[in-house]
Amino acid sequence: MGAESVMWTPVDFLSWRGMIIGSASAAVIGFACHKIWCKSPEDKGVINCSTRQSSDGIGIAALIGNTPMVEIRSLSRLTGCRILAKCEMLNPGGSTKDRVAKQIIHEAHTSEILKSDKCGTIVEGTAGSTGISLALLARAYGHKCKIFMPDDMAQEKSDVLKLLGADVVRLPAVSIVNNKHFCKVAEAYARDTPNAVFANQFENLANFRAHYYGTGPEIWQQTNGKLDAFVMAAGTGGTIAGVGSYLHERNPNIKVVLVDPPGSALYNKIEAGVLYASEQSERRLRRNRYDTITEGIGIDRLTANFAKALPVVSKAFRGSDLEAVEMANFLLRNDGLFVGSSSAMNCVGVVRTARMLGPGHTIVTILCDGGARSMSKMYNPAFLKSRGLFPTAHTRDVDDLGFVAE
Numbered sequence: 001m002g003a004e005s006v007m008w009t010p011v012d013f014l015s016w017r018g019m020i021i022g023s024a025s026a027a028v029i030g031f032a033c034h035k036i037w038c039k040s041p042e043d044k045g046v047i048n049c050s051t052r053q054s055s056d057g058i059g060i061a062a063l064i065g066n067t068p069m070v071e072i073r074s075l076s077r078l079t080g081c082r083i084l085a086k087c088e089m090l091n092p093g094g095s096t097k098d099r100v101a102k103q104i105i106h107e108a109h110t111s112e113i114l115k116s117d118k119c120g121t122i123v124e125g126t127a128g129s130t131g132i133s134l135a136l137l138a139r140a141y142g143h144k145c146k147i148f149m150p151d152d153m154a155q156e157k158s159d160v161l162k163l164l165g166a167d168v169v170r171l172p173a174v175s176i177v178n179n180k181h182f183c184k185v186a187e188a189y190a191r192d193t194p195n196a197v198f199a200n201q202f203e204n205l206a207n208f209r210a211h212y213y214g215t216g217p218e219i220w221q222q223t224n225g226k227l228d229a230f231v232m233a234a235g236t237g238g239t240i241a242g243v244g245s246y247l248h249e250r251n252p253n254i255k256v257v258l259v260d261p262p263g264s265a266l267y268n269k270i271e272a273g274v275l276y277a278s279e280q281s282e283r284r285l286r287r288n289r290y291d292t293i294t295e296g297i298g299i300d301r302l303t304a305n306f307a308k309a310l311p312v313v314s315k316a317f318r319g320s321d322l323e324a325v326e327m328a329n330f331l332l333r334n335d336g337l338f339v340g341s342s343s344a345m346n347c348v349g350v351v352r353t354a355r356m357l358g359p360g361h362t363i364v365t366i367l368c369d370g371g372a373r374s375m376s377k378m379y380n381p382a383f384l385k386s387r388g389l390f391p392t393a394h395t396r397d398v399d400d401l402g403f404v405a406e
Contacts, residue, residue: 059140064091064098065214069222069364074334075350078401080359083350084227086219089343089370093133096215096368097201100238101133103210104199105141114143114197121146123190124199125183127235127296128157129369134199135164146196148186153295154376176301202236202303211242219243219364220250228361229255231349233297233319233342234266237306239366240313248312255357256309258316259349261324263291264298266306270316275302293321293377293387294341296369315356319348325391326403327351328371328378334399340369341378351404 067090075083088096105122108114114122121144122134131147138145145166149158150173161168171182178184183202190198201207219230230247232240244256260267265277277300292298299306328344331337339347346365353363377383384391392403 060092061102064102079354081354082362084364085367088366088368093136095129097130097133099210099214100207101137103206105137107206108197115195120195121193123186123196125186127153130201131161135161135166148182150182157373207236207238207305208242208308211239212246216243216246227364229353229363231257231353231365233259233345235297237303237309241305241309244309244312255314256312257353258313259319261292261294261298261319265300267316267318270313294324294345297342317349317352319345322389323348323404325389329391338371339367340371340374342369343367348404351401
């Protein structure tokens, strides 16, 4: 068992013992991967997140993209399909959101919304990973960073943001229709602050472009165009839209599949054309509309970025919190992959897609976050117990995928 490398990308060192130290090791490993194994596709005429240069040609932004791809051998063996995962948690900031942050800042500089030669402020409402990427790049570009986030997000994400120099404001988790929603508060703050930009990852199509011109071409190149499906959960929708659109243009037979967590309305949007989830019933709501322990995925509105995915996403599955927790522990025990909640949910979707397609197909997903940022929730027995979740994959050897619903 273990994670098998694809093409020229050796990743035998991808063990959880190395990854658990978090973003610092991710930056080091990512740097090594870039220097030794990466190849850059041709320039598309806009900033290409898969090239080796940042918008100013120097600094940590030049290390973003060209992440390695591995075969998750346990899932391949048990599904009969070839399961490949692009290791986006090896970007310098530890997640796929580095690409989005880089594209947003570049376009803000190019349009002069944010003056590149003056200290400005990058403002965002985020559950964590995008904020970390923005804070990291704000340092590199000489800007300040102001992050507004819901107070039900993992504390370690807030701690990392502060360590990176961001000013963090945690707000009560409320619905997007409430003017006190963290994204609306962030937008108002940016509007009232000189030389500031509201990153607006949900509606800013720089998000889509980062993946259409970067992640998508990389996946096509790393697989030699030989893939049958791409599977992804969605929060902003930028990754599934950008990657899915690029791959679908190259080969319309590639299936783009969504996996959706509890409380999200996107499953019904794809399967029934209606943006609704049963958890939205007022009597069933908890603190907000995303009744899930996963972070950064699931939403109850149609964003500009996810709207770009609608023409190419042909199938959706629902995933549960317990499936995600079981999958995270399964991958840790069987493959040495220490992943976060979004990555685990993606792999739940992969198993469902493999069952739908049958053996012999190649399915690609993204490991968008590492497990270090999920320690207080996904890997915390006391927290899981408080949510009525009792996973078994971490306490015994599991050699089947029975924990993923049919």
